[in-house]
Amino acid sequence: MARYNAKESETRWQSVWSARETFRAANESALPKSYVLEMFPYPSGRIHMGHARNYTMGDVIARFKRAQGFNVLHPMGWDAFGLPAENAAREKGVHPREWTYANIAAMREELKSLGLAIDWSREFATCDPAYYARQQRLFLDFFRMGLVYRAEADVNWDPVDETVLANEQVIEGRGWRSGALVERRKLSQWFFKITSFADDLLHGLDQLERWPEKVRLMQRNWIGRSEGLRFSFDLTKAPVPSIEVFSTRPDTIFGASFIALSPEHPLTEQLASKDPKLAQFVAECRTGGTAEETIETAEKRGYDTGIKARHPFDANWDLPVYVANFVLMAYGTGAIFGCPAHDQRDLDFARKYRLPVLPVVIPEGTDPKTFAIGDEAYVGPGRLANSRFLDGLDVESAKAEVAKRLEAAGKGQRTVHYRLRDWLVSRQRYWGCPIPVIHCASCGIVPVAVENLPVVLPDDVRFDQPGNPLALHPTWKHTSCPKCGGRATRETDTFDTFVDSSWYFVRFTDSHADDPVNRAAAQYWMPVDQYIGGVEHAVLHLLYARFFTRAMAKAGHLAVQEPFAGLFTQGMVCHETYRAVDGGDWLLPEEVEKRDGGAFQRGTDIPVSVGPSEKMSKSRKNVIAPETIIDAFGADTIRWFMLSDTPPERDIEWTQEGAEGCWRFVQRIYRLITETEDLPPAGTKMPEVTGVDLELRRATHRAIAAVTEDLSALRFNRAVAQIYTLANALGAAGAVSGAVRREALETMVLLIGPMMPHLAETCWEALGHKTLVAMARWPHADPRLVKSDTITIGVQVNGKLRGEIQIPREAEEEIVKSSALALDSVQRALEGKPPRRVIVVPGRIVNVVA
RNA sequence: GCCCCCGUGGCGGAAUCGGUAGACGCGGCAGACUCAAAAUCUGUUGCCUUCACGGGCGUGCUGGUUCAAGUCCGGCCGGGGGCACCA
Numbered sequence: 001m002a003r004y005n006a007k008e009s010e011t012r013w014q015s016v017w018s019a020r021e022t023f024r025a026a027n028e029s030a031l032p033k034s035y036v037l038e039m040f041p042y043p044s045g046r047i048h049m050g051h052a053r054n055y056t057m058g059d060v061i062a063r064f065k066r067a068q069g070f071n072v073l074h075p076m077g078w079d080a081f082g083l084p085a086e087n088a089a090r091e092k093g094v095h096p097r098e099w100t101y102a103n104i105a106a107m108r109e110e111l112k113s114l115g116l117a118i119d120w121s122r123e124f125a126t127c128d129p130a131y132y133a134r135q136q137r138l139f140l141d142f143f144r145m146g147l148v149y150r151a152e153a154d155v156n157w158d159p160v161d162e163t164v165l166a167n168e169q170v171i172e173g174r175g176w177r178s179g180a181l182v183e184r185r186k187l188s189q190w191f192f193k194i195t196s197f198a199d200d201l202l203h204g205l206d207q208l209e210r211w212p213e214k215v216r217l218m219q220r221n222w223i224g225r226s227e228g229l230r231f232s233f234d235l236t237k238a239p240v241p242s243i244e245v246f247s248t249r250p251d252t253i254f255g256a257s258f259i260a261l262s263p264e265h266p267l268t269e270q271l272a273s274k275d276p277k278l279a280q281f282v283a284e285c286r287t288g289g290t291a292e293e294t295i296e297t298a299e300k301r302g303y304d305t306g307i308k309a310r311h312p313f314d315a316n317w318d319l320p321v322y323v324a325n326f327v328l329m330a331y332g333t334g335a336i337f338g339c340p341a342h343d344q345r346d347l348d349f350a351r352k353y354r355l356p357v358l359p360v361v362i363p364e365g366t367d368p369k370t371f372a373i374g375d376e377a378y379v380g381p382g383r384l385a386n387s388r389f390l391d392g393l394d395v396e397s398a399k400a401e402v403a404k405r406l407e408a409a410g411k412g413q414r415t416v417h418y419r420l421r422d423w424l425v426s427r428q429r430y431w432g433c434p435i436p437v438i439h440c441a442s443c444g445i446v447p448v449a450v451e452n453l454p455v456v457l458p459d460d461v462r463f464d465q466p467g468n469p470l471a472l473h474p475t476w477k478h479t480s481c482p483k484c485g486g487r488a489t490r491e492t493d494t495f496d497t498f499v500d501s502s503w504y505f506v507r508f509t510d511s512h513a514d515d516p517v518n519r520a521a522a523q524y525w526m527p528v529d530q531y532i533g534g535v536e537h538a539v540l541h542l543l544y545a546r547f548f549t550r551a552m553a554k555a556g557h558l559a560v561q562e563p564f565a566g567l568f569t570q571g572m573v574c575h576e577t578y579r580a581v582d583g584g585d586w587l588l589p590e591e592v593e594k595r596d597g598g599a600f601q602r603g604t605d606i607p608v609s610v611g612p613s614e615k616m617s618k619s620r621k622n623v624i625a626p627e628t629i630i631d632a633f634g635a636d637t638i639r640w641f642m643l644s645d646t647p648p649e650r651d652i653e654w655t656q657e658g659a660e661g662c663w664r665f666v667q668r669i670y671r672l673i674t675e676t677e678d679l680p681p682a683g684t685k686m687p688e689v690t691g692v693d694l695e696l697r698r699a700t701h702r703a704i705a706a707v708t709e710d711l712s713a714l715r716f717n718r719a720v721a722q723i724y725t726l727a728n729a730l731g732a733a734g735a736v737s738g739a740v741r742r743e744a745l746e747t748m749v750l751l752i753g754p755m756m757p758h759l760a761e762t763c764w765e766a767l768g769h770k771t772l773v774a775m776a777r778w779p780h781a782d783p784r785l786v787k788s789d790t791i792t793i794g795v796q797v798n799g800k801l802r803g804e805i806q807i808p809r810e811a812e813e814e815i816v817k818s819s820a821l822a823l824d825s826v827q828r829a830l831e832g833k834p835p836r837r838v839i840v841v842p843g844r845i846v847n848v849v850a
Numbered sequence: 851g852c853c854c855c856c857g858u859g860g861c862g863g864a865a866u867c868g869g870u871a872g873a874c875g876c877g878g879c880a881g882a883c884u885c886a887a888a889a890u891c892u893g894u895u896g897c898c899u900u901c902a903c904g905g906g907c908g909u910g911c912u913g914g915u916u917c918a919a920g921u922c923c924g925g926c927c928g929g930g931g932g933c934a935c936c937a
Contacts, residue, residue: 218854218932222932248937249937328936328937330936332936336937343937344935419936538932539932644876646862646863647863650863653861657876665875718864723874794869796869796917844869845869848917
């Protein structure tokens, strides 16, 4: 019996697709378009199982869409700037450029061996000068539009990677790449004004119906819109006349018992310059920084400045002004009024410094006289009390009343605040896109002239000393000012690599265009119809890309506001972990052998302790290289595994047994096709059929309908199950006519086409076709064959299943009722009593109520 | 602490609208083929009970709505994720 030779078949079809440019996408077509994209990879050198899963899913969609008659764009490129290249340069002495392009070459071959339906003619790497030159052009546009600025700010400094980070890149106080505790530093840095789109980015989420709700929620929380009132307190014994605060609870103004300033507040700094004790307090607050332990202990501390603030509604009511460690300069105005009864932090603070705690919002149905605050602030709804003109109002009305009065008095203004901060984009690293500006002593910051772009990275840099290699380069930064012609220096910071990935999907629409964007091509392809990637980018890449798209639209490059109409976030690939003994060294899966219900080190009797399934990682050694699976079983097996069993959004566990099962199915399909004798030639007309023929035809068309529906909804695991069901039906079918068997087999091949494309081509050829499955149209389900004429429905007595009946699909209710009641099991359950009621749900169930 | 999601056989999971729970796969068991093994094929596989027919139980726990609940509602328990002094 001939076995399917995956290796030979896969190499062969890959070269056929390549030679015929099967997957090359045209930028104009009479067909409807579909842009399918997976998040492009960082060229680490090797593809891992996560890549295999991600790109398989995208490939299935791309091939499915193509079969359904869409003009499909499915490109690939490389997110190629970034620190690993510099680290490799330091460790191995290889230039980041060489290292990166060698990795790209290796990974390209591995990706190609997966048989992806990609238009490789559009490939580029973000470190290609041709790409980053256009990015610099976009920067100049943004600069002109006022979307870029340079400012001194408290920023996150990663001491290991020796660069600053954006807020989104600090996870639990640590750098997203290095894992190092982030320090706060005051530095002059470049920012993109993402906050000017805050409201738009927030509201745009409502329209993204094909995004996971989870991601939209994470972005909503990250943008963090809150409505409140900004108003001022007059000060006495102070160097400034008043202090402005922001509050979302102005209704609690009569419960105020103190004012608190951030340690970084300008007034604090002014006071500290004359008050050494305060200066020391501020210094103590600063040392804590964002370090983990400080946040966890989170003790509220304050310093009484001696200044008094006058209550805005009572000239005789003075509040103490503190500097407090829990007030953030970066949010609101950097100053608050504290209302201990209705804010937990304020309450902790007030208890410590023995400040009054006066409840002013009383829960409905509670007596204001007996309502007291213990250790917990009351933050729920209720009616105002102890609040003069606000007494009796609900919280919302009271907020409005306070706002109205303070606005009328010219002391306050309703405002909206966002948690979102501007995107810090400068990095003190070499291997990134140079920021195209020049610093001139007399003209200040001057953008590089368009005709002088690109600002190209120098090749001759040294990595044998700490710091930014660009800044340390002896000559590169020296240039002349475009404005005055005098001596000037180049900016030595480069862009955050998230800038590179914020518009690559637009560049794919015409990756050879002279302008950053070929408007016509972008107009045709954008937005991406289906984007696929990891959920870890929910508030990083996916937020930045939404901002960039808006900024590019504003600059006239694009007509769309949202880059990704559909988003899918796939789960991770996991594997069991192995250790030599409990707590011992980690072992690679290939070092472990399973037999007799136990696990042992390969070739020995030394037992291995098996740990839980975790995300594949080098540190746990629980990795399987896709390459080894492709070598052993072929790409179709790994693809089939990635689509089977586990829903795509969940984590999938890689198992050897599962992979072998997939391989067996590949062989089974091949046998089903090649061991069938006496098939009529392709294109034979289907006769009218009955009996077993009709049953197989029904199974075939039910499979078409089900797989079509499941693939459309990205339910790959269910589509896989439907194909198994069809294979089972084919295997079980007895003496069916040749035409019927051919239809079933051809359908099977077309249905697996997007998932196991090489096997499909081989089978298609074996069935006598001269065409490619990759070019074939998706099969059409005949609705008359999808639904059968007779159906089986359950019969319940008092909600308990007692039997089932077979009835014509369109049977009259009375007939259904009587055949249900005629069942022995029903009569037994009724114990001779007449039924009180019989509920017939057509096509579903009969329930007899006794 | 706040917000969100998820709990179904030995395992991954299916059940789209409240209507026959466990499709499909993995694993297990039994058999066929074989000198034997691999491969392949067939049957079987939620739990308890029964010689059998059958009966009982069953979707984390608990209460409710309904003719009918894995699905809807309330309370709890467990797991995962996001944010974390955001005023």
